[in-house]
Amino acid sequence: MQQLDLAQAQIVRTAFGVPGVLMGGALFGFGMVMAGSCGARAIVLLAGGNLRALVVLASLGLAAQATLTGVLAPLRQLLQGFGQVQLDFGTLPAQLQAAGMSDGLAVLVAAAPPVAVLLGFALRNGVLRRMPLDALAAVVVGLLVALGWWITSHVDVDPFDPAALTSLSFIAPVAETFLYLQVAVGRGMSLGPVVVFGTLVGAFAVALATGRYRLEGFDSPQRLWASIAGGCLMGFGGVLAVGCSIGQGLSGLSTLAFASIPACSGIALGTFIGLKAESSIRSLGGK
Numbered sequence: 595m596q597q598l599d600l601a602q603a604q605i606v607r608t609a610f611g612v613p614g615v616l617m618g619g620a621l622f623g624f625g626m627v628m629a630g631s632c633g634a635r636a637i638v639l640l641a642g643g644n645l646r647a648l649v650v651l652a653s654l655g656l657a658a659q660a661t662l663t664g665v666l667a668p669l670r671q672l673l674q675g676f677g678q679v680q681l682d683f684g685t686l687p688a689q690l691q692a693a694g695m696s697d698g699l700a701v702l703v704a705a706a707p708p709v710a711v712l713l714g715f716a717l718r719n720g721v722l723r724r725m726p727l728d729a730l731a732a733v734v735v736g737l738l739v740a741l742g743w744w745i746t747s748h749v750d751v752d753p754f755d756p757a758a759l760t761s762l763s764f765i766a767p768v769a770e771t772f773l774y775l776q777v778a779v780g781r782g783m784s785l786g787p788v789v790v791f792g793t794l795v796g797a798f799a800v801a802l803a804t805g806r807y808r809l810e811g812f813d814s815p816q817r818l819w820a821s822i823a824g825g826c827l828m829g830f831g832g833v834l835a836v837g838c839s840i841g842q843g844l845s846g847l848s849t850l851a852f853a854s855i856p857a858c859s860g861i862a863l864g865t866f867i868g869l870k871a872e873s874s875i876r877s878l879g880g881k
Contacts, residue, residue: 598747600849604758605837606684610853614673618834619842619860620867625827627868628820629654632839633764633828637790641797643809649818650825651768657829658769670834686850704850738762739844746785760785761848763841765832835860 600606626632629650631639636654639647660666683689690700716722722729742761751757767786774787801807812818832838835857837846843861846854 598743598759600743600759601684601688602747602759603743603849603851604760605841605846605853606849606851607836607853608681608684609678610836611674611677612679612856613677614675615835615853616856616860616863617673618831618836619857619862620864621827621831621860622835622838623831623861623864623866624868625824625831625864626839626861627824627865627872629824629828630821633768633832634793634838634840636825637764637768637793638797641794642801643807645809645811646817646821649812649821650828652772653822653825654765654829654832655769655772657826658765658833659773659829661830661833662766662769666830670830673834681852684851684853686852701850708847708850735762735844736848739848742785742789742845743848761845762789763837763845764790765829765838765841769829831864 629636631647631650633651633654636647636650640651657666661670681689683692686704687697687700690704691697695703716732722732739761743759746757746759746761763786767790770784771787771790774781774783798807812821828838832841835842836853837843837857839861842854842857846857
């Protein structure tokens, strides 16, 4: 079977602006706390009847499209131009291979530290051991990331006009899904909308099967504004960081790309700041 060349992945970049990627990740993380969900979770919540998630997704999709090709594109380009770094290789394994390591050893050395850290976090206090279904779901999600890389490298590939490899993500795909719903005539279905529609259908089926489907709305105008603002921050920040908690945190890190490091660091930082701010507001009696 043909091997995947993840150096050709869309998310792998040899030139990128570290401050812009870090800022984008932080804005995404902060927006995720404000909205109470990321893009993927918002789709799952919507499938279960949570109408707040629809507002989050609409805001996210609008902001993402405006950042990709609309009125916010000049601002994105400006921010992405700061602090540009130019690398010979976009991934750590490729860099180690260039230094003389064999392919297998380079991947092992590059992957071992993050794998150890993530496994330690996942297994601490025996949480996953007490929740075998969650552990199984985590394995399935990881396999879906690999499947995404395989599909875009093997299915319907034009050898004369090859497209960059992609996998799971929920920022640009959400924007693309809304665009497809509006102008589907003459447009082919791509992986992004397929992933969004598939997640929605699968989550809806599970919600019905488990009896968890229940219509929910907003309980205050403040919660509405927080959902809109959080969705907009995730849309803008996710495009600026070239990925979200799934697109960078899972798909990006699976390539061991250098650009994923500041993106994921920013997401963690923004989430931490958002949670601290939320805790402070609650302690003061806010809602």
